[in-house]
Amino acid sequence: MRKRLPKHIYASLLKTMKEDLPLEENVAEVVANAMKDWALELGATHYTHWFQPMTGITAEKHDAFINPTEDGKVIMEFSGKELIKGEPDASSFPSGGLRATFEARGYTAWDPTSYAFIKGTTLYIPTIFCSYSGEVLDKKTPLLRSMETLNENAKRILKLFGKDVKKVTTTIGAEQEYFLVERDMFKQRKDLILTGRTLFGAKPPKGQEMETHYFGRIRGRVANYMAELDRELWSLGIASKTRHNEVAPAQHELAPIFTNTNVATDNNQLIMEFMQRVAYRHDLTCLLHEKPFDGVNGSGKHNNFSMSTDTGENLLNPGDNPSENKQFLVFLCATIEAVYKYSEMLRISVATAGNDHRLGANEAPPAIVSVFLGEQLTAVLKSIETGEPVTEAKDLVMQLGVKSLPKFIIDATDRNRTSPFAFTGNKFEFRMLGSNQSIAGPNITLNTIVADVLSDYADILEKADDFDAAVDALLQKSVKENKNVVFNGNNYSDEWVEEAARRGLPNLKTTPEALAEFTSEKNVALFGRHNIFTPAEMDSRQTILLEEYIKTINIEALTMLSLAKREISPAIVTYTKEVVDTLTAKKAIGSIDLSAETALAEKLSTLFGTFITAIDTLETTLAAAEECEGEQAEANYFCAEVIPAMGALRTAADSLEEIVAEKYWPFPTYEDILFYV
Template identity: 55%
Template structure:
């Protein structure tokens, strides 16, 4: 796409506000805009008009079908396509699309995860149009973003609770701002920028790896002779083939209205990142789901496989999805921007303290919001944050918070000029905070960067919890503000914030989160170290969690428990599939190569013995002994894993099953991998039916 055409092409496949303004009757456009801005009910005659216009626009752009696009609790997206055609009596067709078809669909709800909300025979479900997220065209179909619920109205998706959490935060934030004197604010929006990390490998190599095909990560594999230790890949020159992929990816995303902004090589070999511009949370989540789909589709065209798993390769960095989160008013005020005088910026101080309190008090469920079988492998090292949740605020905000705690006026150190030692270089001021790559939750200037989400999952979960937790803290702040009847509100607010800080300052930590000393210090502070999903899972259904989500109408108790069951079941199933895949690869693929190499070595040794003395076979015999030892240990570990996996299959309680997979099956897999990798390291590549780490990570040019 030429730069001159970019402004014309951006969003050309999106039924966005510009298209609606141009094509809809003025009254219809106002009604739709009112629904989007204020959440008012959309009348059927308005929906019919929108549907007719949307159909004509879609057909003009090559669409023949439409689909209600939704996000079930699989973590992926779902779609069922229907054509616009309607047969006529004379054997011809007309193209139709009604308001009813736009606003409501009826997919089968029994075949998606429901956590007990729906039985198999209770099949009916509904999809409902979300007008706040624009429709778009992809692969000849009109995609209509929708929410998904059961026949009884229970949320079966991630969009519905996200929208609820956004509304809850907005309502509580507006009340607080009104109490502080900002009466013109009518709505507060949460905004997200989701940095998406991913790996690219040769598609033919991908097809030959059963573990990548079935589980998304490599379950065996000796490390390559080079990894990321030279630190030469991060921000390095992008290889031509990868650059061509990134170029086409940008163009596809731009046509879909996704504001892809930044692209670069990441730390690990064959790892890369794409970062978009900030958007309203709901649209940002939709766009991230769509981005992951498009990444894979474009990769296939370029003969790549795009790996989105959090830890596809051992020994090098995994992939995250850094969730940059902020809150902005409809009047244009970023409530997390300190401004020129943060000590006097009362809205900033109030919202900063609300976030600190929310992250501290609801850390267990915030941790759970990013927990998965894949992400648990990633957290804790190689630039991924630890499982202990803490907040990094930087030196300037640390000083500001110290002044709040001590009840003193804050004296800013002012802007600091960078001195780089060469007069030809430009002068500029330093940011008010450094970056801390080891912090799970870091303040980065005018937003918080939640670094714990994994690359493969929807960021909806993390933002549902974060929005709701902050909404609850704002509720408590508003209740105190409303009860105050004095005439010095500023002093009262600062005193209130001082009290909040004293209760929650334990979560603030600006140091290195990877050290053992921090683990010990965090334990002394009472901060939890929940290393896996089963560790965090009980907190989801604790009384305080149930009260939080039901109070703000994010989840009913039944919806909460359904997600509890689904998360545990998905976790156990993921590791179960990994176990079976690993067993098959070791038993069929690695063992075959091991035996073939041993046979050739034995044959070679016997031939040399006939021609030379026995001492001439030292190398072959040494290798045979090592291979035999590795093979024996591998076989024993394989039988242990197989037996324990059968035991896991017999368990019925969800939490107990997940704990067994985490504590026993993963431990068995680690042992088996150790011996499998030792054997693989001894075997030449020609004996292996699958590509090695070196081939996969360093083959792209």
């Protein structure tokens, strides 16, 4: 932009991007022309308004730059009007009742705070998406609104501390976990193709119990994949930084450098897309489901959250002496209070059918939302509560007892991998997100709840005659009232579940339980107060999320039935016939011990009977779901009735897999898929 735009246009656009100022009327036309020239030079022939509907993925409609001329030729044009506004059909996107099917007109509008990019032969322009009558139909618009309200309320606090900043931005670093499997294996598993996870699969002889895969040597094929993925992402301006093996076999992680939340959300969508796109070139398939394989760790997405000013100050940096850094303590306590006050909403923001397999399963944080601070900050907050002085931690030097090894300063706190919301030095790590979900929803919630508490703090402090005394009193009150959400121990333990209940922390174990709280009076008031969602938009999103849950489980159940009846049953019948034929042949010989063959035949027959019964039960249970009235009731039914019926069918099938000869089993097993070379 700096190279191609006139200086005054460039300066004006930067002000829009950096300071949230309105776009000047003359800017769009100049930017559009420069953008077109840049795109054409790089081989683009089309442009698209790239938006993020409530499907959780992205959407695009491509238009060529060409326009016909009177002499029958064409010219390459792109106007400011085309840059600013598009009109995709809005009838087939989820609206949760906001729009009727026949109300098809929708609008996309250029988001100048996020960078345009070129992919293939198309110029991609990030946009928001709304209906003809103005209802918000995407994830980008409320995200931008949430960033704006946090900016406004954070600046109110900073002004009281004598800081004159133009903008406060939330910054995100979204770590992305994923699995890579052989493409040929993937193509033989219809459950992976249709649902993203294995619906059947016996435990392999080896899983992750040897703990050798985490941070282990990266296989050559995977290393080549990771190298190409980095090159693709870097070419789009996405600064992918870290790559390594994760805990489960065939599982890996990519972490980008922090950037503002809006751009980070765009980037994460592209990261997921290119993970799958690049895998195809290496005869691999990238799985982004939260739990593709039972019995080994699933995949999450760690949302590292901080707040920064346009002057480069990190508002969650405690400095050398956090107990005396009152500005830091205000933002720290505001975040803790927000998590405590709106813990249900944070749980809701990560509620999906896939994520229910992870949360609380000794591989991811539980569904109980709590905050980890570490010993030093916990001691500081205790000092604020009691008025007793705290001894600041001195820099401790790690000495490893080997003269040739370097000495280094130990961090002030350890890390707690079991905490849902952990302070990690100068940021909070929200660890509950599922691997395939958009980070927009959780960050809309996070920005809004922190902004809400900052607004309350500002209201109090702006009226104070003695600012320092008012800050001290505010911090003490906040610590006393919100300390129950702070927990530094093992969040995986049964003891913590009991302790959390004593503290009054909600434990919304399943997605239907969580989504039932979405439109509570408290939550509707929160988002309405900050102009994020109207009550109708809240209702629509609750409906969409419930429908997504219902459809996901229904597709999985139907896929299970198809595989069970058309693939697994014939395999069992064929193998059983071989066992029985062998038994019959041996009987004809005379006095031969037939106990082994008889036992195997009986076991196959018994398990097959259980399997067929489980098929019938799942079919009956699934059919009864049609009698439910309303999305919430139907989601509750799928959770309470259909999922257990699916579990019973899987248990029966997995027991059969363990005794059926390998050559008869109709699709690759876990050991085939997870331990490829």
